[in-house]
Amino acid sequence: MTQLGTTYQRIRGKYYTLTYAATIDIDFALSLNFQVTLEGNPVLTFSNLGVANGKIYCVRFIQDATGGRVPTYPATFKPPGDIDPTLSSAANKIDLLTLRGDGTNMEQFGFAQTVGG
Secondary structure, three states: OOHHHHHHHHHHOOOEEOOOOOEEEEEOOOOOEEEEEEOOOOEEEEEOHHHHEOOEEEEEEEEOOOOOOOOEOOOOEEOHHHOOOOOOOOOOOEEEEEEEEOOOOEEEEEEEEEEEO
């Protein structure tokens, strides 16, 4: 994708779809909005945190037809009170996590459980 195309995607707010794997990297240089269908219990990693400084990001977690999937967050994820958000466990439910970057870590800015599905 060209630089112009990447900029357009970020401004428009389209979700960048992450492919499910045992380890899922969320590269903050790619988009402001991400989505992934959880087909297991992945380990999340964050990359390009430097570009995230001062920006707000959204991650949509979609449970698969089985449900009950729980990601493991990286050490650079900073939720309030160091308590990870609890995703919906029912099949096909959607949860939305918002993050704010400080250049080194991603702070949980908000969390909405069962916003769809």
